[in-house]
Amino acid sequence: MPVRKTIVGIDSPEALERALGSAQYIADEGLATAAYLALALGKPLLLEGAPGVGKTEAAKAISAVLGRALIRLQCFEGIDSAAALYEWNYPRQMLAIRQAGERSINIYDDEFLIARPMLEALRHPETSTLLIDEIDRSDHEFEAFLLEFLSDFQISIPERGTVRALERPVVVLTSNRTRELHEALRRRCVYHWIGYPDAAREAQIVMMRASSVAQATAEAVVGAVGRLRQEPLSKPPGVAETVEWAEAATLLHQGGATWPAAFRRAIGVALKDQDDLMFLQGRLDQVITGIAA
Ligand SMILES: Nc1ncnc2c1ncn2[C@@H]1O[C@H](COP(=O)(O)OP(=O)(O)OP(=O)(O)O)[C@@H](O)[C@H]1O
Ligand SMILES: [Mg+2]
Structure with missing residues (x-):
């Protein structure tokens, strides 16, 4: 899977810091460097910090600088793959089966698939930024599931097969550190702690x-x-x-x-x-x- 080695017009952390400034976000050197490296190496960016220090806003600004649409997955306790990945639209499937009568139809066609943020990001990696916000609110099972996604950037839909991103999506994760994140998750990311600004x-x-x-x-x-x-x-x-x-x-x-x-x-x-x-x-x-x- 190709790694983005260069970002058009942004060839250093300083250039990214300036670009973020134009997107109304004032980043310090540490954040600009971490974000630059994450983009250049094709790795997810993990931002931790106290509430209200600008984590979510940083993801929005990065997305704006790249000229991409922000796809946001807000984590919560009990979040599962139906909220994060995809769901089948059962009512529409039932209706289609009824209307089809004797005809055979494919109830696993795209029109019955409700794509959630992670699937959306895999399908459009070149035009989107995926924000996985407040990952610390999710539980350990979801974090384990994320690991797989963040390593291979692919997901398996049993009825359809594997969906694989054609290039590495830009992913930003944020955490308020209400609990420790798993070591394995951290290892896959470029990490930055956002402190209070001077x-x-x-x-x-x-x-x-x-x-x-x-x-x-x-x-x-x-x-x-x-x-x-x-x-x-x-x-x-x-x-x-x-x-x-x-x-x-x-x-x-x-x-x-x-x-x-x-x-x-x-x-x-x-x-x-x-x-x-x-x-x-x-x-x-x-x-x-x-x-x-
Ligand atoms: N570096 C910054 N440059 C510009 N605006 C900032 C910056 N940091 C914070 N802000 C301002 O603070 C607001 C809150 O930031 P944001 O929502 O990103 O915080 P957060 O760290 O995600 O908080 P929470 O943990 O509560 O979700 C932003 O809407 C923005 O107005
Ligand atoms: Mg936030």
Whole structure:
């Protein structure tokens, strides 16, 4: 199976980093390098990180850079091959059998096959990117089943035979690390841990994603979020929360709220856990403004 050694117009991690930037995604050197190598070597890219650090968005941006359609498989507890691969459309098969009468029909024809994300990706590897999102939510059986898919990029449909990709599909897997992934799965991938961005990069992300936000507001929110992440919270704010908090506070400010009260009043978009709010009670304003108590 051919491996993509070059990607048109992208001949280095730096070039990929720039291209991702044009797709509204700010990648650091580590992520750009891992993604570049995964693409160049034809391996799946495994992105792990805390909630809201930009894992899913990275897959979307990679897909956009490649000019491909994103096919997303959202994992969940109990996900099985019917949700991931394919299903037979039983009602249509039954109807066709009834309508056919004496005539013989092939009930395993394409028209009765409902392709799910993994089969779709195998059928159109040159025009799609497969995102297997939140793999840690699935169970071990599904992970074992994925191993086979990721090694050979083929699947067997008993009634039809084997479907094999003509080239290696681009696959991005994400995990929030709510459980450890199997060693064998990791081995097949290029791995990258997405951490929280540094303050300058996070402010850049806020400005890029929320055009209504002033630079000073972005920087203040990034500072406050950085302090919140140092607290032992059960749900520390991700980058998504930083963007939304900056946007929400700006909105309140435009409606007449003063600074820093606007940050305080918009806290519900940054902290979404009552225990965390209780824990910070009384200190929240200091944490937000960075003024020592
Ligand atoms: N590096 C980045 N460049 C641009 N935007 C980013 C970046 N990182 C995060 N974001 C913003 O944060 C939002 C959330 O990111 P995303 O949904 O990808 O997080 P996630 O890691 O998949 O979270 P979860 O684990 O909750 O699914 C994005 O919609 C985007 O606005
Ligand atoms: Mg996600």
